Each structure stands twice: as structure tokens, then as C-alpha cells.
Amino acid sequence: MSSTQRFSLLKSEDWWAVWLGLFIFVLGLGKLAGMDLLGWVVKANVWTDLSKALTPVSDAYKGMPGILSLLLTYVFMLAVTTIGAATMGWNLKRFMAGFTIIFWITYACWICGNYAYIAATPDVLAKFKIPWSLSLTGEAGFIVALLVGLILANLFPGVTRFLQEAARPEWFIKTAIVILGATIGIKASESIGLAGTVLFRGFCAIVEAYLLYWPIVYFISRKYFRFTPEWAAPLASGISICGVSAAIATGAAIRSRPVVPIIVSSLVIVFAVVELVLLPWLAQGFLFNEPMVAGAWMGLAVKTDGAAAASGAITDALIRAKAMTALGIAYEKDWILMAAVTTKVFIDIFIGIWAFVLAVVWCYAIECKPGEKVSPVEIWYRFPKFVIGYVLTFVILLAIGLSSPDLVKTAKAGIAQADSLRGIFFALTFFSIGLVSDFRKLREEGMGKLALIYFLCLFGFIIWVGLFISWIFFHGIHPPVIKS
């Protein structure tokens, strides 16, 4: 990382996630000043009649055709992301063409996922006059987007290469998380005790993730798979902490060759997709009566920010649907997702500290080089900047909710509009994760041993230790129940 990149507020996806997220957040807050600045944003509805699948998010725009609302949303998102892409120096023609294709395919997938036979929950079957449904909620569209992305990535590499410039799952999800901070902040103001509990226990859980996962994976890599420290450290961070960011931060901290974290990262992405496809369904099967355990489990077990938040969203939808069917309980939306994201955000914050610890150990005890020193400012360099945006939106909405309860209803309406864009960023993340997940990499020369240790550690103990820790800190805690 060059010093220019380190200090620039306009040259990294991380900072641009903050700017985009805050911009959308501020537009959403326009409601508080009586301005409906995002009311035209499209919203996908559960449908049996396709003409009713799309509507603007605000009633103030109810006369606007859904397709026009979608077109305006596309133009808005293309404009704001292109400004970011231009400032970061990306190939603009490729980005705009790629983003256009990605946006329309993603939204088509989302509309498919909202088909009533797939998405309708049991309480609305009568409204749609259908006898049954898979009850997956509208988030099923995320899974459709992921599957289409995976098919393109693995069967049509030429198309994938063309779309590569705009397939940015980490940028999309970090932007979504900044906006999510506002949604969670306003909810937290109404259930402050529960929000505090989730924050504290999320912190507890990640301390354990670092201190227990990492040394075990490192030891197994070194002792039984006979990797050198240069490979074992990024691999341990990639498998046990937070995937791509952790592998890259660790690689930089121990001064490994650039190829090492890149290879580890490609494995992380592939396995994160496997987890994303498996774990939410597993959680729905046996954790529907412990929803917050399920959410924290996604944050602890699923690597990469994109896949973890995506798993949290799917788990949120699946468990709420199952709780309604099996227990007759309607949990409030997004609390399970909050547990996943909170855990993940704490993990991200600690990457910098852990990378600093490793840099010190490597510099002074493992690969001692004369005159080499490690500065604590490295912690700031590795700090995930999008967390600043998440905390800002969370705290601002929490403060508004606590200090002016009469503004909560208006603030909620404004944030709901911003949240529609957050949903689109989520959907773009799913499709982009699929696009960057090339399973053929596993067949490439030399990847077998890395993939084997990744598989053994991930499915042998990381997922289960993560479940154990999530259970310890989150069992017995439930999201608020919708009274009606």
C-alpha cells in the first residue's frame, strides 16, 4: 500500500463506501426536513401479477409507473457509482457497461425471487390467493442472483471478464452496511437494552474468534501440512478471521510476497460462497428458535464481508419465515442480520490490531531484519474505514430516536427509502460474489493442498467452534416480536 493510497480519502473502495453510504443516508434524512428526496426509488413487491411487482417506495410517488421508478433508480445508481469509479481511476467505459448489465440481471433475479410461490410467507397466502409457497421471502432473489452469477463465472468466462471492472462485491456490501447502520440505529433506539446486549456479546464473540481460531489453523498448517510461516500466517488469517481483508493485511504485516495473500484470497472467496449456500439453510433447520445465535454464527463462520452480511440477510429471512410457520411468532426484520453484521464489523475492526501484533512478532522474533521497525500507525492503515460510516449512521439515528421519540416515525420512513437502495446494493453483492467465484481455480496446480487444509479447518472446527461461541453468548436472546 503506497502512502498516497493510505491517506487518500478518494482512492479506495473502503472510503467510497463511506461517501456513497452517507450520501444516500443524508438523502433519506431529507424526510425530517419535509423533503421526499428518495421516494422515487424502486421497491420490489411479492407478486402474482407481474405488473404489480415494482412500485416507488414512497406513497407520494404512487402515480409513477414501477418501470419508470426502476429506470430512475438505475440512472441514480449508475451515476453515483461511476463518480466513485472515475475518482478511483477505473476504466469508465468498462465500468459503466459492466454495471449496466450487472444491475439489470440482478434486478431481474430479484423480481423472480419475489414471485409469490417462492416468496410469500404463510400469513399472506390468502391475500395472493395461492395454496402454498416456499416462504423464502423476497430475499430469495438474492439466492437467484448468486446462482446466476456463479453460472456466468464458471460457464461463460468471457462474459465474466467483460463484467469484471464492475463486479465489486466488497464495495457494494460496505456501502450497504453504512446504510444499514441507520436502519439498525433507529431500531436500537426502540430496544436499547437488546441493542447493547448484541454489541457487547458481539465483541465477546470476536475476541474468541481471533484468539482460538487463528493459532489452531496456524499450528495445523505448519505442523501437519508443513507450510512455511509465510504461507501459514495469511492462510490462518484468511480461514479464521475475515477472509480477503485479513489475508491481505497479514501478508503485508509479515512482508510476504504479494502472490501469497492473493492465492489465499481466491480460496477464501470460493469457500465463502459454499458457506453462503449451506449455512443459512442449516441455521433455519435447527436454530429457528435461537435466531440471534444464528445471526452471530453467520458473522463468525462465513468469511468475507459480502458473504457474511449476505448470509445474515438470508438467515434473517429464512428464520423469520420458519418461526412464523413453526412457532407462530413474527420476529421483527433485520435483528438477525444485525447480529451477523455486528459480529463481522468487530472482526473487521480487530484485523488492524491483529496485523500489528503479527508484524511485531515477525519483525522482532521470526524474520528479524536489521533496522526494521513497526509503527503503531499500521493499525490505522489496516482499519476498515467503512466501519466509520456504519458507526456514524448508527449513532446519528440512535441519538435522534432517543432524544426525539416523536421524530422516530418520520425518520423511519426516510430510512426505509434509503433502505430500498441498501437492498439493491445487497442484491448486487450476491450477483457479484457469484461472478468472482471461479471454482476452476481449485483445479489449478498446487491449489489442492491449500484447498484441503481450508476445507478441513473450516468444516472441521471453525464453523462448529463459531456455533459454540455464538450459542454461549447469544442463546436465549430474541429479536422483538411484532405484536399484531
Add this chain to the structure above:
Amino acid sequence: MPEPALQKPLPEEEQYVELMPAEKKLIGWSLGLGIVLLAILILASRSLS
């Protein structure tokens, strides 16, 4: 993400060195601290709830 240069060198080709004392210390301290903190944090979360 750019395609990684997978050709060389991958771990199989490199010289293995036994676990060094500093690595053993790092593993031991991390695990030990993790287990102690686990107990403390469980107690803290129970007493706060």
C-alpha cells in the same frame, strides 16, 4: 480481482522449517489468552444479563 500468478511458487516447492520458539509462544499465548478470556467474558455476559 486480478488472476493470481499461480504458476510459481506454491507451498509444495518451498523449504519447510520446524516450528520456531517464537511461533510456539505466539500459538501458546493466543490459545491461553483465548481460554482465559472466554471464561471471563462468559462470566461478564452472565452478570450483565
